[in-house]
Amino acid sequence: MSLRHALLGLLAHGPASGYDLTRAFEGGIGQYAWQAGHSRIYPELGKMTEAGLVVVDEAGPRGRKTYTLTDDGRTELRRWMLHWPEQATVRNETVLRMFLVQSLEPDDARALLEGMAEHCARERDALRAVMDADDAEHRPGDPLPFGRLAGEYGIRQYEAVQGWAQWSLERLAAGEPVR
Amino acid sequence: MSLRHALLGLLAHGPASGYDLTRAFEGGIGQYAWQAGHSRIYPELGKMTEAGLVVVDEAGPRGRKTYTLTDDGRTELRRWMLHWPEQATVRNETVLRMFLVQSLEPDDARALLEGMAEHCARERDALRAVMDADDAEHRPGDPLPFGRLAGEYGIRQYEAVQGWAQWSLERLAAGEPVR
DNA sequence: CTATCCATGTAAAGGGTTACATGATTAA
DNA sequence: TTAATCATGTAACCCTTTACATGGATAG
Numbered sequence: 001m002s003l004r005h006a007l008l009g010l011l012a013h014g015p016a017s018g019y020d021l022t023r024a025f026e027g028g029i030g031q032y033a034w035q036a037g038h039s040r041i042y043p044e045l046g047k048m049t050e051a052g053l054v055v056v057d058e059a060g061p062r063g064r065k066t067y068t069l070t071d072d073g074r075t076e077l078r079r080w081m082l083h084w085p086e087q088a089t090v091r092n093e094t095v096l097r098m099f100l101v102q103s104l105e106p107d108d109a110r111a112l113l114e115g116m117a118e119h120c121a122r123e124r125d126a127l128r129a130v131m132d133a134d135d136a137e138h139r140p141g142d143p144l145p146f147g148r149l150a151g152e153y154g155i156r157q158y159e160a161v162q163g164w165a166q167w168s169l170e171r172l173a174a175g176e177p178v179r
Numbered sequence: 180m181s182l183r184h185a186l187l188g189l190l191a192h193g194p195a196s197g198y199d200l201t202r203a204f205e206g207g208i209g210q211y212a213w214q215a216g217h218s219r220i221y222p223e224l225g226k227m228t229e230a231g232l233v234v235v236d237e238a239g240p241r242g243r244k245t246y247t248l249t250d251d252g253r254t255e256l257r258r259w260m261l262h263w264p265e266q267a268t269v270r271n272e273t274v275l276r277m278f279l280v281q282s283l284e285p286d287d288a289r290a291l292l293e294g295m296a297e298h299c300a301r302e303r304d305a306l307r308a309v310m311d312a313d314d315a316e317h318r319p320g321d322p323l324p325f326g327r328l329a330g331e332y333g334i335r336q337y338e339a340v341q342g343w344a345q346w347s348l349e350r351l352a353a354g355e356p357v358r
Numbered sequence: 359c360t361a362t363c364c365a366t367g368t369a370a371a372g373g374g375t376t377a378c379a380t381g382a383t384t385a386a
Numbered sequence: 387t388t389a390a391t392c393a394t395g396t397a398a399c400c401c402t403t404t405a406c407a408t409g410g411a412t413a414g
Contacts, residue, residue, distance in 0.1 A: 088271075091271070099211075
């Protein structure tokens with residue numbers, strides 16, 4: 001049930017409404033870590049309120065509700081962050097394609113791997129540019145923007161996929177039958 | 180709906196039963212790419228049969244049914260492999276923790292990052308040993324074992340996480356406030 | 359004969375996506 | 387006044403997990 005923990009983690013940076021949290025999932029966290037839409041977020045915030053992990057400050061225009069972490073919520077977040085299971089939930093279409101590349105004809109496999117390498121090179125450059133811009137704005141002593149550390153991982157991740165695709169292309173080019 | 184494509188990809192290597200496919204998900208594909216249990220696999224194979232993507236050779240002990248890819252199934256697999264969307268489905272608890280590390284107290288963040296680095300170093304070594312054993316058994320000209328290419332990515336992936344955790348620890352050690 | 363593995367299925371409960379539905383506030 | 391944005395919610399449908407349920411084949 002990681003949506004709950006994603007919400008706890010976002011609220012650890014300060015109070016937010018369901019609408020704010022929905023916007024947050026449109027950024028990097030939704031693209032790289034965990035997806036969620038408002039229709040799932042609102043009911044989950046309701047359950048978390050019942051469970052005493054968050055409280056509502058009912059005060060805002062248009063019926064806006066602002067949620068704040070409770071001590072129990074912060075404790076639960078810390079527990080989840082530090083005690084991770086050996087087998088974490090993983091669902092990744094890109095890695096699935098990596099497993100299944102050996103089910104394609106050599107020409108198709110080559111096309112897939114070349115496409116992946118190009119895509120990752122482009123995404124890596126784009127993310128590098130965003131992170132460089134963040135760093136340029138950043139004054140020493142200020143807190144890092146949310147997701148700055150994870151962004152650095154994103155760059156390394158794209159480089160890993162790109163390097164892997166090139167390594168795989170070399171194995172294909174060497175005439176090694178991959179299936 | 181990637182379970183369908185995972186099954187198509189596994190069946191591309193040869194006919195298999197629901198039981199065989201369930202076993203396949205207990206290996207690397209289930210650990211790194213996509214999880215599925217038999218209670219989801221059997222109904223999905225039924226729907227895929229209705230859709231004409233697979234056919235059943237009803238012949239085996241204990242009511243065993245063996246599924247084989249049809250031409251339509253192979254076409255659908257190829258389509259899905261080569262035409263990937265920009266925004267792929269991602270659900271990854273480890274990356275979620277990376278995003279939320281900035282919501283922890285510095286001591287907790289350090290403990291998390293050190294734990295991740297150690298865990299990845301261990302997993303990397305274990306996977307490297309399995310891949311080396313695969314390569315030792317492998318005769319040039321034989322097809323690569325299923326998942327050999329993806330396994331190489333696994334190694335690079337663990338190295339990327341480990342390198343990232345160490346980079347993040349250095350930023351923490353430098354006294355930079357991460358939140 | 360007995361335990362283990364092979365083999366298939368269904369049911370219930372919960373998580374997640376898409377669509378439906380409504381209305382207040384603000385900026386142009 | 388009108389369009390965009392803020393803001394919340396529910397309903398239907400599908401996917402996923404866990405548990406329930408059954409029985410054949412094989413090895414010791």
